Amino acid sequence: MTGRAMEAGREALLTVAGLKKNFGGVKALEKLDLTIASGELVGLIGPNGSGKTTAFNLLTGVFKPSGGRIVFRGQEVAGNRPEQNARLGMARTFQNIRLFRDLPVIDNVAVGLHMRHGAGFWPTVLRFPTAARSESKIRERALEVLEILDLRDRAGDLVANLPYGDQRKVEFARALATEPVLLLLDEPSAGMNPHETAELGATISRLHRELGLTIILVEHDMKMIMTHCQRIHVMHQGRILAEGSPMEIQRDPRVIEAYLGRRREGAHAVA
Ligand SMILES: Nc1ncnc2c1ncn2[C@@H]1O[C@H](COP(=O)(O)OP(=O)(O)O)[C@@H](O)[C@H]1O
Ligand SMILES: [Mg+2]
Structure with a gap:
């Protein structure tokens, strides 16, 4: 170092x-x-x-x-x-937004959760269950991540219908969902x-x-x-x-x- x-x-x-x-x-x-x-x-x-x-x-x-x-x-x-x-x-966001524009916000975030395997890294502040496997758990957690970014209200909206700034935040949420x-x-x-x-x-x-x-x-x-x-x-x-x-x-x-x-x-x- x-x-x-x-x-x-x-x-x-x-x-x-x-x-x-x-x-x-x-x-x-x-x-x-x-x-x-x-x-x-x-x-x-x-x-x-x-x-x-x-x-x-x-x-x-x-x-x-x-x-x-x-x-x-x-x-x-x-x-x-x-x-x-x-x-x-490790998680990242891209210089050019890479989202599934025709899918709801929550599905885009769930992709990040599906990608993640193994034990969680985050402190218990978020109370994420360590082995959430079921779809309902995944959606629950996607909503928690959206909450952190003040996007919970937009969870059901199609990405394409969001203002640009919010689309950027969805990318961010997807990265966060992997608990990097x-x-x-x-x-x-x-x-x-x-x-x-x-x-x-x-x-x-x-x-x-x-x-x-x-x-x-x-x-x-x-x-x-x-x-x-x-x-x-x-x-x-x-x-x-x-x-x-x-x-x-x-x-x-x-x-x-x-x-x-x-x-x-x-x-x-x-x-
Ligand atoms: N996939 C690629 N194929 C060919 N050249 C590339 C590729 N990606 C980046 N470069 C080149 O590498 C250099 C650095 O680019 P990049 O890493 O995108 O810079 P920055 O993100 O700092 O603007 C540039 O000259 C760019 O043209
Ligand atoms: Mg660049």
Whole structure:
């Protein structure tokens, strides 16, 4: 464990070392090194194309790494399949919403519950039964997760009929339903208005606090990142460029250059 994570005196939940991913000639991840302590809410930012989504795809097992190590809860997981990592307690949301639009909200959340196997990780605050197998139990628990996100009233509505911000929350609920230890959020506020974004930031912060979740938040909304993350990693060209507190990151000349450099090229300035 390195840096702040070590200082905080907490156990490393996730250690990534020298992680690489090539797509043909494109080095999407050049060499990613990252340590996340148990219970952290960490921001992962960087200009478009810096490798954030690729990092999530490797962590969760969607893609196989071209090299390097991923140690999660003390186990090497590089090369695992997504369902293996889900079982170990990883859950994610996608940059583009991936829901069954023509199914009710509750069914979309139940998918997350069906995916989960083994013992629960969450504290007993939620009083989730450890071996809920029956459909009625699954629906009951899906409703509990929806309650946490203030979506219980929409449980029977088709996803397609929900406002965009609520659809994002359903994705979130589906990930939460797996009772994750580590939650990876890929630009959760994408497409949301400022009010919805602020509300989502507060929800993420609350879940982090109340459930003791470890969260890696990829987000281009700098206000959300700076308000809610204790520590921020900045990616640039498939590597970590800088790591620090929100204050340190905002002042770091390398970070400013990485973003401004992109702006000069005419690309989006922020993550
Ligand atoms: N499936 C893929 N096939 C080919 N190239 C990819 C693929 N996924 C990502 N890339 C490339 O890898 C680089 C990093 O992309 P990505 O991880 O999506 O960045 P970010 O999420 O930070 O915007 C980009 O150059 C992108 O074009
Ligand atoms: Mg991305």
